[in-house]
Amino acid sequence: MSKVEEFEELRPLLFSIAYRILGGVGEAEDAVQETWLRFAGSATRPTSTKAFLSATVTRISIDVLRSARVRREAYVGPWFPEPLLSDPYQDPARSVELADSVSMAALLLLERLSPLERAVFVLREVFDFGFPEIAATVGRKEAACRQLAARARRHMDAGRPRFEADRAEREELAGRFFEAFRKGDVDGLRELLAADVELVGDGGGKAPLFARLVAGPEHVARLLGALAPQYVRVGVAVEPRQINGQPGAVFRDRDGKVLSILVLDVLDGQVQMIRSVMNPDKLGHLGPVADAWALKHEVNQARRTRG
Template sequence: MTRSEEFQELRPLLFSIAYRILGSVAEAEDAVQETWLRFGASTTRPTSTKAYLSATVTRISIDVLRSARVRREAYVGPWFPEPLLADPYEDPERSAELADSVSMAALLLLERLSPLERAVFVLREVFGFGFQEIASAVERSEGACRQLAVRARRHMDEGRPRFEADRREREELAERFFDAFKEGDLDGLRELLAADVQMVGDGGGKSPQWKPITGAGNVARILAAIVPPFVRIGGVVEAHQVNGQPGAILRDRDGKILNTLALDILDGRVQTIRTILNPDKLAHMGPVADAWAILREANRARRRPL
């Protein structure tokens, strides 16, 4: 097998490691590309290509994350990871860990960890690497990596949301939610929302943005008011998994992406709605709509009689 073939075979794993460390599709793709350049420039053949490439992409991602943290401190409004519609890496033996670790809620928890803690947690808890491999990847002793893993696991467990185990129930509730969502069914929405539900948007100062909205009544009223006019002007609500959780992509009449929605569901109710409108975070998914123009057109449609 050639170097290129080996790399392509491992590319999904490398991207998945980098994305969980960085929370950015674009930065993860750049980290994977840099890993390939270093692999191609190396004059020696590693004993384990998987170990070498995983260590390389981890080190690159840690460096990128350290500089990204500074930028995120100056971010306008709430910061969310870039939405991921499909994780390219599959491992039946670790499917539960992979699905949980890519959710918006889990990635936001990972933001609380130091870059080293985050890398160690991802390699150990998500991908099942041994501490010897992790120590080589992060250039720390095995003992230090074990301590980092313990601290990271404690921080994650303290804030980890407990999603319902039954994926089918989540999908059925999400289907009912989006039916009510598209119809502007106020009562139907309120019935599916937790009493203390929160809706939060990430516009990054580049799209229409609202302050976090809390409470089933408030969230239901907002959704019932804004979605029907959007549909009336040709907008489409496309149900889709977003970061491994029930969600949707909203598109304009030309198919351009307006935003994504991701739902956290617990105890048979929607607990959190996270929407991403920042065009910079949507560009990897395709052409992005002009959110301001859509808002103006939807407002005009709302004022017109049916």
């Protein structure tokens, strides 16, 4: 098998490791590309290509994360990972771990770990790497890696997000949610929201968004119920999709350009958390991005006309 064939076979795994460490699609793709350049440029073939490439992409991702954390500290407003529509790496034996580990809630928990803790946790808990491999990857002794893994696991377990276990039930509730949203049905939305539901958005200071976190079923239902008719007037379409392994939707303008995404955390038959991403820098990998400020101006004009 050629180097290109070996690499392409492992590309889904490499991207999935990098994305979980970095929380960014573009950064993960860059890390994978840099991994290929190092592999292609090496004069010898490693004993285990999988081990070599996994270690390389992990080290690159750790370095990138260390610099990215400084930028994220200066980020305007809440920071969310770049939305991922589908995880390229599939392993039926670890499907639950893979799905839960790529959720926005889990990735936000990972953000609280140090880069080394995050890398060790991802390799061990998500991809089931052995400690000898992990130690060689991060340049630490096995005992130190076990300590890093245990510390990371304790932190993750303390805040581990809980989701509706039955995917069919999640999808059914999400379908009802987005149907009520399209209709501007405030009562219908309110019935689906948990008592402590929160709606929060990531605009990065580059897109119009909610002025603050919106909490409670009454406030969230009224905001969403008022937003839907405005979207309808200017031709915004709601496209239900799985986003980061959870039910959600992509919002597109009348030209099909991406305006935002919305992701739902569902538990016990209710929507517990709603996250929106409108920062255009985080949407480009989904397709051409809409001008959210121009759309807001159009919405305001339509509202005044109906006035």
